[in-house]
């Protein structure tokens with residue numbers, strides 16, 4: 001590898017996404033290699049990966065079967081147009097993913113990211129209603145603190161203020177309240193007992209706009225990006241019942257929870273709720289090649305399959321939908337999930353992570369700790385007048401001084417190790433996190 005790839009001498013040209021660019025370029029956090037549970041800096045220092053890259057390397061990093069599948073595919077079929085042409089592996093992949101999904105979520109529309117998956121699901125919902133003569137159903141309901149990517153559809157239904165405020169009004173949307181209440185829920189493992197009644201806010205929103213104008217509701221079954229908010233017990237079932245009552249499609253955004261994060265293939269299974277669509281990305285191929293998709297119930301797909309046989313049914317798609325490299329990587333990742341029983345590993349290790357991370361209670365500035373599946377968040381008290389600064393300090397301290405990569409959400413530290421993690425590695429991750437919290441107190 002040329003030296004310049006390991007150690008660039010000018011960081012200016014790359015405008016980094018969701019990054020404090022000036023701070024990064026003054027003190028870079030550079031990574032040049034990854035294997036299994038570890039990242040390596042250009043100097044060769046190993047960091048344990050506490051967040052599966054960005055919630056995506058569910059099978060761990062640079063796994064040989066996935067690497068080989070991508071390499072092989074590049075030499076056999078590098079690309080084909082996904083519009084009007086197909087390659088066999090994309091169809092078998094759609095079947096495999098549909099088999100993992102609950103109920104009659106039998107159809108898969110492939111895209112290249114979580115953001116594209118969300119915007120695609122919203123478009124399918126609009127097309128479905130339009131085709132049934134209910135084209136006035138144009139509004140979506142999301143939730144405060146929800147994250148649905150960065151497309152204009154996704155930020156309209158999303159509830160993270162910073163991601164919305166400079167980008168205009170977007171799609172017509174309204175928002176359920178966040179399910180989080182620290183007074184009622186602090187230091188809960190798994191689903192909090194308090195909060196199912198917040199689903200009933202949907203009734204108020206439906207009354208305000210009239211059900212006949214609302215296309216659907218999109219929620220993350222577990223809100224991830226905002227800092228791991230497991231749903232209150234019974235909450236998602238109530239949402240399902242209310243959507244049925246008012247003819248709203250229910251979309252679960254499982255970009256984070258899909259592919260085993262909560263110990264089941266999709267969170268829908270864990271919470272025993274069948275939504276009308278599921279968006280996925282990240283874990284589908286362990287984060288190796290950009291890919292996402294939307295799982296769609298049979299009835300929705302069937303109702304869209306109309307018009308003359310030669311006519312396109314849905315005017316939507318991407319040049320790289322079902323890209324052969326992404327498909328090959330996904331087959332290899334699904335093989336690993338199955339052969340190494342990684343979803344079971346996530347389920348088995350949930351109490352190990354929960355016990356370890358809840359042991360951080362009492363450390364300086366710790367206000368709350370939440371955990372579910374292989375995901376956890378630790379809320380730290382903000383520094384007065386500088387929201388987000390303590391979280392930023394934690395990420396820097398973790399990377400530079402404690403050999404661990406963590407994710408921050410504001411002043412929360414988020415942990416979500418790969419599903420290959422061991423009990424010992426969970427211990428190491430949490431122990432290093434404890435040292436980080438103390439070092440920035």
Ligand SMILES: Cc1ncc(COP(=O)(O)O)c(C=O)c1O
Nearest residue numbers: 113114115147148149253255256
């Ligand atoms: C629930 C959810 N939806 C959508 C997205 C957007 O995915 P992407 O960054 O691949 O566009 C994310 C990313 O973290 C997510 O967590």
